[in-house]
Amino acid sequence: MTPKNARCIAPTGAKRTRFRERPAFEEGLWDLGHDLYAWMVPNGSWGESNSGLLVGKGQSLLVDTLWDVRHTRTMLDAMDPLLRGAPLHLLVNTHADGDHFWGNQLIGEDVETITSAAARTEMDLHTPASMLGFMNLGKALMATPIGPAKRVGHWFSAMCLPYNFYEVTHTPAKETFSGTVWREIGGRKVQLIEVGPAHTSGDLMVYVPDAKTLFAGDIVFIGSTPVMWAGPVENWLNALDLILDLDVETIVPGHGPVTNKDGVRMVKSYWEYVHGAARRCHEQKHSAAAAARQIVSSVDFLALPFAQWDSPERMMTNIHVLYRQFEGRGGHMSVLAKINLMRKQALLAYALPGAAPKMMRRVDASL
Ligand SMILES: [Zn+2]
Numbered sequence: 507m508t509p510k511n512a513r514c515i516a517p518t519g520a521k522r523t524r525f526r527e528r529p530a531f532e533e534g535l536w537d538l539g540h541d542l543y544a545w546m547v548p549n550g551s552w553g554e555s556n557s558g559l560l561v562g563k564g565q566s567l568l569v570d571t572l573w574d575v576r577h578t579r580t581m582l583d584a585m586d587p588l589l590r591g592a593p594l595h596l597l598v599n600t601h602a603d604g605d606h607f608w609g610n611q612l613i614g615e616d617v618e619t620i621t622s623a624a625a626r627t628e629m630d631l632h633t634p635a636s637m638l639g640f641m642n643l644g645k646a647l648m649a650t651p652i653g654p655a656k657r658v659g660h661w662f663s664a665m666c667l668p669y670n671f672y673e674v675t676h677t678p679a680k681e682t683f684s685g686t687v688w689r690e691i692g693g694r695k696v697q698l699i700e701v702g703p704a705h706t707s708g709d710l711m712v713y714v715p716d717a718k719t720l721f722a723g724d725i726v727f728i729g730s731t732p733v734m735w736a737g738p739v740e741n742w743l744n745a746l747d748l749i750l751d752l753d754v755e756t757i758v759p760g761h762g763p764v765t766n767k768d769g770v771r772m773v774k775s776y777w778e779y780v781h782g783a784a785r786r787c788h789e790q791k792h793s794a795a796a797a798a799r800q801i802v803s804s805v806d807f808l809a810l811p812f813a814q815w816d817s818p819e820r821m822m823t824n825i826h827v828l829y830r831q832f833e834g835r836g837g838h839m840s841v842l843a844k845i846n847l848m849r850k851q852a853l854l855a856y857a858l859p860g861a862a863p864k865m866m867r868r869v870d871a872s873l
Contacts, residue, residue, distance in 0.1 A: 511537075511538060511539040511756070512536055512537070512538050512539075512544075512756065512764045513536065513537055514531075514532040514534050514535070514536050514537075514546070515534075515535055515536065515537045515543075516534045516535035516584045517532045517533065517534035518533045518534045518580065518584075519534075520533045520548075523548050523549050523551065523554065523863070524547075524551070524553070524554060524668035525549075525551050525552070525554075525664070525668070525862075525863030525864075525865050525866065526863070526864075526865050527548075527549055527551075527816075527862055527863050527864070529548035529549060530548050530549045530729060530762075530763065531546060531548050531549075531763045532546070532548070533546060533547055533548055534546065534584065535581075535584045535585060536764065538717070538719060538756055538758070538764065539717070539756075540714075540716065540717035540719065541560065541561040541562070541717075542558070542559070542560055542561075542714060542717050542719050542756075543558070543559040543560075543561070543585070543588065544556055544557065544558050544559070544721075544758045544764060545557040545558075545559070545572075545581045545584070545585070546758075546763065546764065547572075547577075548763075549729060549730065549762070549816055549862070549863075550727060550728065550729055550730035550759070550761030550762035550763075550816060551730060551761075551816050551817060551862070551863050552605075552665045552817075552863075553572070553573035553574075553577075553604075553605040553665075553668065553669055554605075554730075554761060555570065555572060555573065555605040555606055555724075555760055555761055556570075556758055556759065556760060556761065556762075557569055557570040557571065557572065557581060558570065558712065558721035558758050559585055559588065560691060560694060560696065560714060561588050561589075561592045561692070562592060562691045562692015562693050562694040563592070563692040563693045564591070564592055564593075565592055565593065565594075565595035565596075565691050565692035566588070566589055566592045566593065566594050566595060566691065566692065567594075567595065567596045567597075567598065567689075567696060567712075568585075568594055568596070568597045568598070568613070569597075569598050569600065569712050569721040569723075569758075570598070570599055570600055570606040570607065570721075570723070570760075571597070571599075571606070571607055571608065571609030571610050571612070571613065572605060572606075572608070572609045573604055573605035573608050573609075573669050574608060574609065574669045574670050574671060574673060574674055575608075575609060575611065575612060575670065575673040575674060576670055576673070577609065577669070578608075578609025578612050579609075579612060581609075582612060592692055594613065594614065594617045595617065595618065595691055595692070596617065596618045596619075596620065596689060596691055597610065597613050597617055597618070597619045597620070597679070598619075598620055598621065598679075598698060598710070598712055599619070599620075599621040599625065599629075599678075599679045600621075600625075600709065600710055600711065600712070600721070600722075600723025600724065600760065601621070601622075601625050601628075601702065601705060601706040601708055601709045601710065601723055601724060602621075602625045602626075602628035602629040602631070602632050602706050602707070602708060603632065603705075603706060603724065603735075604632050604634070604637060604671075604674075606723065606724070606760065607621075607629065607677075607678065607679070608634065608671075608674045610677035610678070610679070611674070611675045611677040613677075618680070618681060619678075619679040619680050619681065620679050620680075620682065620683065620689075620698070621678070621679035621681075621682060621708065621710065622682060622683060622684060622700045622702065622708035622709075622710045623682040623683065623684050623708070624684070624700075624702055624703065624707045624708030625679075625682075625702070625706065625707065625708025625709070625710065626678060626679060626682045626708070627707070627708070628706060628707045628708055628838075629676075629678035629679070630676075630678065631838070631841075633676050634671045634672075634674040634675075634676060636841060637666070637671045638671050638672070640662060640666070640845065640848075641662065641663065641666040641671065643659075643662060643845070644658075644659045644660070644661070644662025644663035644665075644666065645659065645663055646659065647659025647662065648660055648663060654853060656868070657852065657853065657856055657867075657868060658849050658852045658853060660866075660867070660868040661852035661855060661856075661866050661867065661868075662848070662852065664863075664865055664866040665866065683698065683700070684700060685700055686698065686699050686700065694714070694716060695714075695716065696712055696713065696714050697712070697713040697715070698710055698711075698712055698713075699711045699712075699713060699748070701725060701741065701744070701745035701748065702736065702741065703736040703737065703738070703741060704725060704734070704736060704737065704738075704739075704741040704742035704745055705723075705724040705725060705732065705733070705734060705735060705736065705742065705760075706724070706735050706736050707736045707838070709723055709724065709725055709745070710723065711723055711725060711745070711749070713752060713754070715753065717756070718753055718754050718755040718756065719754060719755070719756040719757070719758070720749060720752060720754045720757045720758070721758045722749065722757055722758065722759055722760065722770075723760045724759075724760035724761065725742065725745045725746065725749070725760070725773075726746075726749070726757060726759035726760065726762075726765065726769065726770060726773055727759055727760065727761045727762055727773060727815075728759045728761070728762030728763055728765045728769045728772075728773075729762040729763065729815055729816060730761045730762050730815055730816040730817060731776075731812065731815045731816060731817045731818055731819075731820040731821070732773060732776065732777070732820070732824075733817075733820040733823050733824065734823065734824050734827045734828075735823070735827065735839070735844075736827070737827045737828065737830070737831050738831050739777055739780075739781050739828060739831065742777055743774060743777055743778070746770055746773060746774045746777070747774075749767070749770050750767055750770055750774075754766075754767070757769060757770060772811065772812065775810075775812075779807070779810065779812075780801070780821070780824055780825070780828070781828065783797075783801045783804075783806075783807075784797060784801070784824075784825050784828040784829065784832075785828075785832070787800065787801065787825070788828075788829060788832050794822075794825045794826045794828075794829040795822065795825075795826075795850055797825050797829075798821045798822040798824070798825040798826070798850075798854060799854060799857065801821060801825065802818050802819070802821040802854065802858065803857070803858070814860075816862045816863065817855075817862070818858055818860075818861050819851045819852070819854040819855035819858060819861055820851065821854070822847065822850050822851040822854045823847050823848075823851055826847055826850075852866075855867055
């Protein structure tokens with residue numbers, strides 16, 4: 507599915523992903539043609555997020571930083587030869603998840619930073635302290651003698667293992683917009699398109715018409731199960747239709763390999779399937795947790811291509827958020843509600859023997 511013009515020009519040489527899986531594509535800086543680049547991180551699991559770079563005349567645009575300082579520094583070092591003649595002028599954060607903005611502190615004070623107003627509000631809820639709390643909860647649970655708690659603790663801790671959240675200074679984007687805006691960078695026009703709330707409350711995408719390229723943020727996941735923290739699902743489907751209507755040939759997803767409209771159609775079919783299945787379970791009065799377990803283990807689902815995607819247990823969050831939507835319960839989920847969802851999600855991962863990344867599940871007979 508990778509467009510022909512995309513190739514890795516500065517690989518990191520990593521033989522394994524951060525979660526010790528075999529990489530499905532090369533990690534490093536990819537040349538997309540038309541002076542566009544992407545920092546690609548296999549396999550698109552937790553924090554294995556991609557960034558984009560547009561190089562114009564004397565100015566560049568960066569789309570997203572990464573989940574911590576060290577990984578963002580490695581990326582910026584690889585981009586340095588490109589940035590010498592065209593320093594960063596603008597950083598766009600596609601949404602408020604930490605894996606798309608927690609490297610912002612490495613971006614110079616003179617660089618403009620922008621995100622949607624809704625994402626900016628949500629950024630203040632996603633502080634490094636909240637993730638450190640999650641990590642410490644994982645450690646505490648691992649130390650308990652109770653099997654299921656130990657399993658959840660291992661899963662929480664394993665998610666944080668490749669990252670250093672202690673070094674992160676909360677640095678949200680300064681400027682905000684709503685709707686759609688055009689910006690000019692080194693003589694090139696880019697369009698920032700707000701499509702949230704969908705994955706999060708303020709998702710946006712960056713469209714580069716002169717290169718028929720889109721940096722889609724987490725509206726597009728490839729080979730990795732999309733997770734819906736906000737919804738409604740209709741907004742997500744509308745955003746995917748919007749991409750299909752754009753004049754684009756190359757799409758950089760928030761997670762997973764570079765793709766094209768076929769990849770977008772696959773994400774659309776995932777949401778159509780999950781939406782329909784959730785609706786049926788809701789009508790039959792199944793609980794959200796039971797519905798998630800049933801859907802993700804069904805013969806129907808297992809025959810579909812997205813059953814092979816990384817982190818199928820995200821179905822747990824997706825069904826809960828769909829149920830909230832069906833029942834008219836909107837608004838932000840509390841931190842405690844989110845942690846409880848992650849707990850259920852972790853336990854679901856243990857019930858799915860094929861779920862990747864494998865190292866997040868501690869397989870131990872004593873549990
Ligand atoms: Zn992400």
